[in-house]
Amino acid sequence: MAMSYKDGGKMGCMDNGKYVRYTPEQVEALERLYHDCPKPSSIRRQQLIRECPILSNIEPKQIKVWFQNRRCREKQRKEASRLQAVNRKLTAMNKLLMEENDRLQKQVSQLVHENSYFRQHTPNPSLPAKDTSCESVVTSGQHQVASLNPPRDASPAGLLSIAEETLAEFLSKATGTAVEWVQMPGMKPGPDSIGIIAISHGCAGVAARACGLVGLEPTRVAEIVKDRPSWFRECRAVDVMNVLPTANGGTIELLYMQLYAPTTLAPPRDFWLLRYTSVLEDGSLVVCERSLKSGPSMPPVQHFVRAEMLPSGYLIRPCDGGGSIIHIVDHMDLEACSVPEVLRPLYESPKVLAQKTTMAALRQLKQIAQESSQTNSSVNGWGRRPAALRALSQRLSRGFNEAVNGFTDEGWSVIGDSMDDVTITVNSSADKLMGLNLTFSNGFAPVSNVVLCAKASMLLQNVPPAILLRFLREHRSEWADNNIDAYLAAAVKVGPCSARVGGFGGQVILPLAHTIEHEEFMEVIKLEGLGHSPEDAIVPRDIFLLQLCSGMDENAVGTCAELIFAPIDASFADDAPLLPSGFRIIPLDSTKEASSPNRTLDLASALEIGPAGTTKASTDQSGNSTCARSVMTIAFEFGIESHMQEHVASMARNYVRGIIASVQRVALALSPSHIGSQVGLRTPLGTPEAQTLARWICQSYRCYMGVELLKLNSEGNESILKNLWHHTDAIICCSMKAMPVFTFANQAGLDMLETTLVSLQDITLEKIFDDSGRKTLCSEFPQIMQQGFGSLQGGICISSMGRPVSYERAVAWKVLNEEENAHCICFVFINWSFV
Numbered sequence: 001m002a003m004s005y006k007d008g009g010k011m012g013c014m015d016n017g018k019y020v021r022y023t024p025e026q027v028e029a030l031e032r033l034y035h036d037c038p039k040p041s042s043i044r045r046q047q048l049i050r051e052c053p054i055l056s057n058i059e060p061k062q063i064k065v066w067f068q069n070r071r072c073r074e075k076q077r078k079e080a081s082r083l084q085a086v087n088r089k090l091t092a093m094n095k096l097l098m099e100e101n102d103r104l105q106k107q108v109s110q111l112v113h114e115n116s117y118f119r120q121h122t123p124n125p126s127l128p129a130k131d132t133s134c135e136s137v138v139t140s141g142q143h144q145v146a147s148l149n150p151p152r153d154a155s156p157a158g159l160l161s162i163a164e165e166t167l168a169e170f171l172s173k174a175t176g177t178a179v180e181w182v183q184m185p186g187m188k189p190g191p192d193s194i195g196i197i198a199i200s201h202g203c204a205g206v207a208a209r210a211c212g213l214v215g216l217e218p219t220r221v222a223e224i225v226k227d228r229p230s231w232f233r234e235c236r237a238v239d240v241m242n243v244l245p246t247a248n249g250g251t252i253e254l255l256y257m258q259l260y261a262p263t264t265l266a267p268p269r270d271f272w273l274l275r276y277t278s279v280l281e282d283g284s285l286v287v288c289e290r291s292l293k294s295g296p297s298m299p300p301v302q303h304f305v306r307a308e309m310l311p312s313g314y315l316i317r318p319c320d321g322g323g324s325i326i327h328i329v330d331h332m333d334l335e336a337c338s339v340p341e342v343l344r345p346l347y348e349s350p351k352v353l354a355q356k357t358t359m360a361a362l363r364q365l366k367q368i369a370q371e372s373s374q375t376n377s378s379v380n381g382w383g384r385r386p387a388a389l390r391a392l393s394q395r396l397s398r399g400f401n402e403a404v405n406g407f408t409d410e411g412w413s414v415i416g417d418s419m420d421d422v423t424i425t426v427n428s429s430a431d432k433l434m435g436l437n438l439t440f441s442n443g444f445a446p447v448s449n450v451v452l453c454a455k456a457s458m459l460l461q462n463v464p465p466a467i468l469l470r471f472l473r474e475h476r477s478e479w480a481d482n483n484i485d486a487y488l489a490a491a492v493k494v495g496p497c498s499a500r501v502g503g504f505g506g507q508v509i510l511p512l513a514h515t516i517e518h519e520e521f522m523e524v525i526k527l528e529g530l531g532h533s534p535e536d537a538i539v540p541r542d543i544f545l546l547q548l549c550s551g552m553d554e555n556a557v558g559t560c561a562e563l564i565f566a567p568i569d570a571s572f573a574d575d576a577p578l579l580p581s582g583f584r585i586i587p588l589d590s591t592k593e594a595s596s597p598n599r600t601l602d603l604a605s606a607l608e609i610g611p612a613g614t615t616k617a618s619t620d621q622s623g624n625s626t627c628a629r630s631v632m633t634i635a636f637e638f639g640i641e642s643h644m645q646e647h648v649a650s651m652a653r654n655y656v657r658g659i660i661a662s663v664q665r666v667a668l669a670l671s672p673s674h675i676g677s678q679v680g681l682r683t684p685l686g687t688p689e690a691q692t693l694a695r696w697i698c699q700s701y702r703c704y705m706g707v708e709l710l711k712l713n714s715e716g717n718e719s720i721l722k723n724l725w726h727h728t729d730a731i732i733c734c735s736m737k738a739m740p741v742f743t744f745a746n747q748a749g750l751d752m753l754e755t756t757l758v759s760l761q762d763i764t765l766e767k768i769f770d771d772s773g774r775k776t777l778c779s780e781f782p783q784i785m786q787q788g789f790g791s792l793q794g795g796i797c798i799s800s801m802g803r804p805v806s807y808e809r810a811v812a813w814k815v816l817n818e819e820e821n822a823h824c825i826c827f828v829f830i831n832w833s834f835v
Contacts, residue, residue: 231363730753
């Protein structure tokens with residue numbers, strides 16, 4: 001039956017061969033139902049006709065067609081909006097790339113000029129003064145204020161002179177050639193990238209630059225970047241000491257900023273800064289900063305190392321069609337000589353500065369822009385909006401930094417020997433305890449009156465931080481003590497009860513949210529049956545941990561990997577007390593680790609010691625190993641009662657030492673040099689068992705299907721395993737049990753399930769399918785068991801991280817061993833992709 005829609009779909013059904021318009025009341029009723037249920041079933045459509053008499057003259061089939069067209073229009077609207085956004089982004093990126101090309105051409109011209117000068121003059125000439133009048137497409141036309149003898153006093157005129165000089169120097173770095181910029185390794189510009197990222201080469205200090213498009217107005221962007229503690233996790237505080245308005249409508253601020261030390265082995269930094277905010281002639285907004293070495297002074301602060309910020313800042317241009325184009329420059333001298341030599345790469349690497357500061361600002365802007373663009377602010381895990389989850393992650397990170405640094409002005413003091421391998425600090429200040437358990441106004445007395453922290457740092461050799469952190473996250477039982485987990489959880493329980501230790505019943509990961517590019521994600525860890533209920537009851541209770549994970553991308557250069565967690569009450573209130581503990585792993589070398597994305601797949605065999613004392617391990621396919629170093633910092637906080645301080649301090653010290661021993665054992669197993677020294681150049685699963693399984697899989701497939709699964713150049717077992725491992729389709733094996741669990745997967749299978757071979761056995765077959773997939777599996781499984789093979793229609797399965805994965809179709813077959821007995825069932829998911 002034909003229909004015509006006009007003026008937003010108000011044409012109705014045919015009546016006696018003529019088109020009839022829907023009345024406004026009918027459209028309103030249909031729209032209400034559409035917003036509640038865009039795809040109603042036939043029963044729901046019949047119910048709608050009964051509930052709304054105004055729709056009684058419309059046939060159910062016509063209502064079905066209305067909803068089909070309404071969904072089509074909604075899809076077209078969203079697609080048009082998406083394409084417009086992509087077009088705006090491409091236009092802005094094109095503008096950025098043209099400006100970058102212009103800057104590079106000027107740099108080439110300058111180098112050619114300098115080369116010509118050297119050729120025409122005698123050796124050791126003194127170079128002519130650098131002409132900055134044409135260095136920047138932004139500074140052209142700007143008044144150059146760097147006079148030969150500018151005033152350097154504390155008067156407004158002196159500060160304005162410093163501010164204008166800072167502005168000119170910052171602009172010459174942001175869009176000019178004052179610094180030689182090179183592309184950040186692994187960061188290629190494009191419409192889907194975070195932006196254009198560059199790092200300095202051969203300049204004083206370390207510098208990083210970023211250019212990107214954000215969907216926020218310039219004033220909002222300036223407001224966010226000025227609030228440095230909200231996006232720079234190492235920033236402890238920024239105090240505005242004085243504010244001076246300028247005649248041109250700008251603002252000069254004197255700031256005192258403190259940064260946390262990332263590890264217990266280094267002192268924290270502080271800065272005495274001038275910040276200048278102004279508007280350029282072309283309407284661009286500029287926020288620039290530099291350290292003050294003359295004029296007003298700030299006396300040194302005990303325990304802090306005074307670092308220097310060279311002219312840095314943010315150039316924010318309004319973008320056609322809305323949003324802003326932002327140029328970020330960070331240029332610092334972090335006084336690397338004040339830390340042990342092994343840690344100096346942290347303070348001398350522009351890549352590290354780019355990752356933790358420059359790119360952090362850009363990610364924060366993009367995250368907030370993404371949240372603002374959503375018409376209805378989405379509610380994520382456990383009913384939390386993105387801003388609330390972001391605040392929780394900041395609280396976790398800040399609490400961990402406070403524990404690592406242990407500032408005396410926050411109430412921390414060292415007990416015992418400060419030169420011990422594990423440092424113990426305590427804090428009984430009211431502010432710390434209020435943050436722990438006095439925020440709940442339920443009438444119960446506080447459980448703890450002292451917070452104790454055990455912390456230590458260790459050097460790791462030749463193990464990628466992302467791989468080690470992934471193992472710590474996925475295999476908590478390898479290092480965690482159930483007694484300690486229950487003790488930590490007891491600190492956040494309000495009321496006159498205490499937690500008793502019970503048997504470990506399992507770990508359940510409940511994802512909460514991801515940030516831009518999945519650089520950071522939060523989750524709730526549910527430790528099932530870990531503690532007992534009060535009064536020595538036998539019934540176990542679950543313990544919940546709020547967990548923050550970051551730095552899981554092995555391909556990112558200079559990324560700090562963190563796993564920070566805190567016990568939470570089951571109510572998970574917004575003001576829930578947080579007592580963070582965890583791990584921070586910081587790479588010290590700039591050498592990129594050439595490792596397999598799933599090195600942990602070998603850990604089970606690598607940790608198993610054979611009868612001859614040799615380690616059963618396999619190695620990375622590349623066989624390459626580097627001498628990458630990293631420093632791990634561990635900190636655990638306990639809420640205790642003061643009379644138990646000495647006892648808990650001894651327990652905590654031994655616990656952290658035990659964790660260090662566990663981490664060293666795991667790091668040794670994950671080390672490519674250790675693995676390579678055992679078995680040489682072999683495939684990722686270089687054990688004879690794995691090679692045999694690969695041969696069985698291929699032989700059984702050929703037996704049942706009559707075709708080859710792999711295209712092999714040779715018949716060797718290693719060649720079969722290598723080709724199977726790198727097959728583009730996901731190949732996964734499961735056991736022949738009543739509740740099948742996975743036992744093997746190739747690289748594509750691990751990627752699809754977002755897991756490793758070590759944790760693959762924790763996933764059951766039915767867990768990866770949605771309801772429709774489970775029904776199909778139940779109907780096809782008897783056929784697979786009877787005739788030995790079967791096929792599943794395309795559908796959706798779920799990864800271990802909860803992400804939907806579509807596949808075109810799946811084929812299953814029995815894997816037979818040498819005696820032709822069923823060893824397992826193998827599935828191949830063809831043309832899979834994340835939805």
